[in-house]
Amino acid sequence: MSRASRSGAALAIAAALLWSMWSTDVSLRRLVEGGPFMLGFIRRMLPPDLSVLGQALHGALQTLQIALLGTAVAAVLAIPLALAAARNTSPRWLFYCTRSALNVFRAIDTLVYALFFVAAVGLGPFPGVLAVVVYTTTVLAKLFSEAIEAMDPGPVEAVQAVGASRLQVLRWGVLPQLGPEFVSFTLYRFETNIRAAAVLGFVGGGGIGFYIQTYLRLLNYPAASTVLLVLIVMVMLVDYTSSRLRARLI
């Protein structure tokens, strides 16, 4: 990049930032004035009201189940879609159709899907599961298809060359290459989905988010803080376990 275009780019970025600050009413004064409220809010959350621990754990478990079921179903659905969305396993027309469709559906977040499914099938964890399934399928299909495209064709050819049958080639030439990557991507999405599923309750999609929202609305901050603590512990446990597992896979 030339010096002129570099300083042009820097100017454009600075202009975009200033414009965004102006449009979003950024105000240091309001932030400072809000300070005592924030401190008060945290003070009112303490000490946590442990009498709602049972509810919090129940909500956390449900969030875990929504994420687990949603991710697992999505991983299965993503495999055929990924084959259709990979340049090297799919005819050109199907590749373009699938890629475009995946891009369209991936543009919408889990929470928006949850609003849609709550309207369609009613309140509760079930629409939450559906929302996780739809969004995660589009993300995993993209990741899987990129792994399929990056697969080394050499070892596959080597297995064919020993006179192996098609299924044997899949088992010994393809699976050892793709299997660990697919599982790793799925675990990673599971970690992310725990966070996504935690807020599904805000829109009626079940799980721990329902309790967070309810206690905040009731201004019962000690109860809300117990629920938040349970959420934090659950997310950390899942992240830790899942990343240990992923490190062993690859």
Next chain:
Amino acid sequence: MIEVRHLSKRYPSGSVALDDVTLDISAGEFVTLIGPSGAGKSTLLRSINGLVAPSAGTITVSGEPVTDASREGLRNVRARVGFVFQHFNLLKRLSVLDNVRIGTLSRIGLWPSLAGLFPEGESERARRALRRVGLAGLESRRADTLSGGQQQRVGIARALVQEPRVLLADEPMSSLDPALSRSLMELLQHVNREDGVTVIASLHVLDLALHYGERIVGLRAGRVVHDGPPATLTPAVAATIFGDARA
């Protein structure tokens, strides 16, 4: 043993890799294939085990057709033709032993092979092949933790465990340094002399071909331009093959 008749290969891009190649190779021969890159050495070797489908011509191995073979027929031919690849083509995440046992897949039942249950006899054969290529003790190592020379030995062991009649080697040394190349060429020579396996190896280094080849086939632009023992490969002939303008 191997009969290649009027073999031509034209790729969809329009480039001609092989142009009317006819070649007879008898059982037990050690043939080296030389020529500049793009001369068609790889295409010829890959046609012999059906990894490349030629545009015209026929190939038979031990009287069995490779070109126009049924899926089943092609698998039967491949089962007895070992192939050693330039870039080894191992399954990186699998153990050394599993990589070698892949060579036994054509002999074992579908379900045990999918479940990874190799019969003890086949596992023993794989361990023997590893001892033969000098890798005893490394069975449980992950393939990608081995050095390049060791990985190519695993590739050779995978081919040996097939108990092949023919061993095809596609520039097996070009990713390795010269000292390793010589020791691996000697390994191929032992396999040829002790087991009577027909070996066809393409080489990019002329002196390896001169030293180890009993019969040297020179390819240039998809045609056979030389075929004879090392003594007949004079500098003038080499210049014809490699297209040296000074000759």
